[in-house]
Amino acid sequence: MASQEPTLQGTCTLLAEPCSSDALFDHIATEYAALADEYEPQNVLVLKRHPAGLENLTEALAAASTADDTPKSPRVESLPEHASKVLEEHDPTLDRLEYEERIELISLVIDGASRDVPAYLERASDHESFARDVGQLLLEATRQQLGLTDVEAEEPRESLAFLYAMNDRFHAVLEEREYVERADVVPQTVDLLEGDVGGLRTRVTDSIDAVLAVEFEEYRRLDRRYLAALSEDTALVCLGERHASVERTRVEPGCIEDHVGDGLTVEILDPRRDCRETTPASRSPQQAVSRFLATGACPQDSADDSPQHSAGADPGHSAGDGSRSDGRKLESNVADGVFRIRTQTAAEQVSTVASEIQALRDRHGWGFEEFAVAVPRIERVPETRRRLREAGIPTATIGTPSLAEDPVVHELYAFVTLQGERERRSDRVDAELATEDARERASSDQRARGPIDPRDPTTEPSDVALERLRARVDGLSLETVESCSHSRVSRSLERWIRRTDLKGRIAREEKWVDAREQFASLRRVLEIARFVEETDLVGPDWQGLRRMLRRTIQYDAPYVHAVDAQPPTGGVTVCAIDDLKYDTREAVFVLDLIDDAYPGEQFLTQLFPTAWVREMPTYPAVTDPSVEDVTATFASADPDGIGDPFEAYHAQRSRRRLALGARAARSALYCCSFERGAGGLDRTHDVSRYLQLLESARGSDLPTVEPETTAAIHGEQNALEAVLAQPHGELERIVREASTGGDADLATTEELFEEIALVLAHDEIDDELADAVRSQFEFAAGEVIRNE
Numbered sequence: 001m002a003s004q005e006p007t008l009q010g011t012c013t014l015l016a017e018p019c020s021s022d023a024l025f026d027h028i029a030t031e032y033a034a035l036a037d038e039y040e041p042q043n044v045l046v047l048k049r050h051p052a053g054l055e056n057l058t059e060a061l062a063a064a065s066t067a068d069d070t071p072k073s074p075r076v077e078s079l080p081e082h083a084s085k086v087l088e089e090h091d092p093t094l095d096r097l098e099y100e101e102r103i104e105l106i107s108l109v110i111d112g113a114s115r116d117v118p119a120y121l122e123r124a125s126d127h128e129s130f131a132r133d134v135g136q137l138l139l140e141a142t143r144q145q146l147g148l149t150d151v152e153a154e155e156p157r158e159s160l161a162f163l164y165a166m167n168d169r170f171h172a173v174l175e176e177r178e179y180v181e182r183a184d185v186v187p188q189t190v191d192l193l194e195g196d197v198g199g200l201r202t203r204v205t206d207s208i209d210a211v212l213a214v215e216f217e218e219y220r221r222l223d224r225r226y227l228a229a230l231s232e233d234t235a236l237v238c239l240g241e242r243h244a245s246v247e248r249t250r251v252e253p254g255c256i257e258d259h260v261g262d263g264l265t266v267e268i269l270d271p272r273r274d275c276r277e278t279t280p281a282s283r284s285p286q287q288a289v290s291r292f293l294a295t296g297a298c299p300q301d302s303a304d305d306s307p308q309h310s311a312g313a314d315p316g317h318s319a320g321d322g323s324r325s326d327g328r329k330l331e332s333n334v335a336d337g338v339f340r341i342r343t344q345t346a347a348e349q350v351s352t353v354a355s356e357i358q359a360l361r362d363r364h365g366w367g368f369e370e371f372a373v374a375v376p377r378i379e380r381v382p383e384t385r386r387r388l389r390e391a392g393i394p395t396a397t398i399g400t401p402s403l404a405e406d407p408v409v410h411e412l413y414a415f416v417t418l419q420g421e422r423e424r425r426s427d428r429v430d431a432e433l434a435t436e437d438a439r440e441r442a443s444s445d446q447r448a449r450g451p452i453d454p455r456d457p458t459t460e461p462s463d464v465a466l467e468r469l470r471a472r473v474d475g476l477s478l479e480t481v482e483s484c485s486h487s488r489v490s491r492s493l494e495r496w497i498r499r500t501d502l503k504g505r506i507a508r509e510e511k512w513v514d515a516r517e518q519f520a521s522l523r524r525v526l527e528i529a530r531f532v533e534e535t536d537l538v539g540p541d542w543q544g545l546r547r548m549l550r551r552t553i554q555y556d557a558p559y560v561h562a563v564d565a566q567p568p569t570g571g572v573t574v575c576a577i578d579d580l581k582y583d584t585r586e587a588v589f590v591l592d593l594i595d596d597a598y599p600g601e602q603f604l605t606q607l608f609p610t611a612w613v614r615e616m617p618t619y620p621a622v623t624d625p626s627v628e629d630v631t632a633t634f635a636s637a638d639p640d641g642i643g644d645p646f647e648a649y650h651a652q653r654s655r656r657r658l659a660l661g662a663r664a665a666r667s668a669l670y671c672c673s674f675e676r677g678a679g680g681l682d683r684t685h686d687v688s689r690y691l692q693l694l695e696s697a698r699g700s701d702l703p704t705v706e707p708e709t710t711a712a713i714h715g716e717q718n719a720l721e722a723v724l725a726q727p728h729g730e731l732e733r734i735v736r737e738a739s740t741g742g743d744a745d746l747a748t749t750e751e752l753f754e755e756i757a758l759v760l761a762h763d764e765i766d767d768e769l770a771d772a773v774r775s776q777f778e779f780a781a782g783e784v785i786r787n788e
Helices: 021-039 054-062 079-090 099-110 120-126 132-145 148-154 158-177 182-194 195-205 221-229 284-294 332-336 348-362 378-390 407-434 438-450 459-472 478-483 490-499 502-507 514-536 542-555 610-614 627-633 643-663 689-698 715-738 746-760 767-781
Strands: 010-015 044-048 076-080 210-214 234-241 262-270 338-345 371-373 573-575 583-590 666-678
Touching: 010 021, 021 054, 021 210, 021 234, 021 378, 021 478, 021 627, 044 054, 044 079, 044 221, 044 332, 054 076, 054 132, 076 079, 076 459, 076 478, 079 195, 079 221, 099 132, 099 514, 099 542, 120 158, 132 158, 132 610, 148 610, 182 195, 182 221, 195 221, 210 221, 262 643, 284 338, 284 378, 284 490, 284 643, 338 348, 348 371, 348 378, 348 583, 348 666, 378 490, 378 573, 407 459, 407 478, 407 490, 407 514, 407 542, 490 502, 502 514, 583 643, 627 643, 643 689
Parallel strands: 010 234, 010 262, 044 076, 044 210, 210 234, 338 666, 371 573, 371 583, 583 666
Antiparallel strands: none
16 A cells, blocks of 8 residues: 655755765764764764665764764664664564565466466566566565555556566565565564554664754655654754755655655755855866756856746757756866767777776876766676776776676586486486596587587586586586585585685686675575575475576576675776765766667666556556656756656656766766767667757867877786787878878887787787787788688
């Protein structure tokens, strides 16, 4: 059942527009210091809506100046984390459903459904992202406490009604098994606090005299109910920013002050006048861009200018989705700290970013930890991070990547498969492992057949497993496999890890970031194995473990569990742009500034066509906004330029994401785009409409970063590409000089080629690399013709 509107009692301060993260932290620290002086630091609870940026916030509050200037250990938690602790206090025996368990249980509920699966969902289930999209929809429905009874009156589409029915059944099964899933933690805790069940609210609030609610613009209706229940007998101070909500506005239109009722006294501050934003450094070009993207207003020299549009302002430029500026030109000094990177492909985009990071380090002495590379979606993190590291840039982002991409998971899954096949057909499998001759014959036969295709229905699972294990473990034998046998699958896996020295191999062969992630994946697989031994969802054997691992690998999404963007060893942060909201770096590179990403086309889900989503009033998001909703929620929207309110509404959310990412840049902001996909025949990508709008408002293009041909080359991949490009590059230079009547300096070319020859003659140079460079000289000389 949809939750009611809460009644909050206290004060709320909203900054009139997004300001720099440094200024925001200063303002929060000032409010915290006042509360700490009045109530003592240990009695002030600071609640942030989202966990991203929690560490930075804690550090800022710990440094806040109080009257007695004593050391402080502020109580700072995200709202979901605090709700989880409260629920555990109510029932310490409650079993929280883990990610993998949720996947398996939902699958079993759907498999056992009495309702027929709609034909559309049957077809859609073939798509790779189907399970993740369904899971995301059900999570959101759970957070908003929506069930089938809430939507039946709206006559929802058959597919949506089926999924809501499955979600209801799923939660009934959870209740029977005394599980609670993470999306249900806040709803359940709200009910317990509001009813003061067993005196829970009294116990929880006994040590809390004041609550400081941070990031208040993102508090949804259920979050506000939680806050109202928690602060019923305490002082409440809310801090937020107007024009900064991305997540709340996904499900709820309007500004936050329109939803808080009369019990909360709201004050709106202009950060340029009332906060640290009055300093010249904080009124930087990067903040000018952020302000423009968030509100559509161009900054002026005076701090007294309103960030809102005046009633008679020229609507200015339109981006085709209702976006506008106020018709004035951006200050010329925007070019001083905001730059463009344009490349042909996405790979070249990352390569150019890597070169610019090195150039900035050489120029300013910044550490790698002072850089952030922001991508539109978390799924883009692994590839971007990999390309940066190939270019010699250490990256700091650590998380749990998709299990399907982890070689350790593939090895353990192959071992599980092999053990399962040995249970079924031990003679055949053991024969291939028994002797060296048999192993050699199997390898020879496999080379003759070519690579095994796991998707081929005629391929034996044991053949795939053996191929993967032989590629990972030298001298794989029957004795090795048999020595790992145990009646419990988890113990057998532990023996494999020890006897094949899997942890040692990870430590020796992988870079520390990959090693840390692979150790995390290893722990996850062991946890799944232990769960299989305890649950009745699947059999406690190899077949049950293989089934659960297969589902988890298939449905898993990259970095859905945890991301640590600031590990102690340092490195460039690679993250989704949303994670920069409470962060600050010297230089921020915003990647993929193309219209397919900002704003994109599928705003809410890939599960249903957008045309369907527009007609789903019971979908757990804003699907039918009016023009008034768009303009009331987004100051950057021009009512005269709105064609389709649905598209305009969610496109404005994308523009706001860019604004919040841009403000994280302290000294330099780079707007990066590429024209084509990986292949030359891929379609051309248009530059993001918001980047075009920014340059239009400025009156000229942003200065473009050109690759420095004389810059130092960093990284093995960059060095390899540079060496391979030299023969053609020099030939083109000589031909170009000759065609224009100039004199080509052959001495420079001879000197360069002599250096390359000396490098190739070195004993440690890989033979394949040497052959590749020589072939490039042959191509350039016309001695070899490519066979097209």
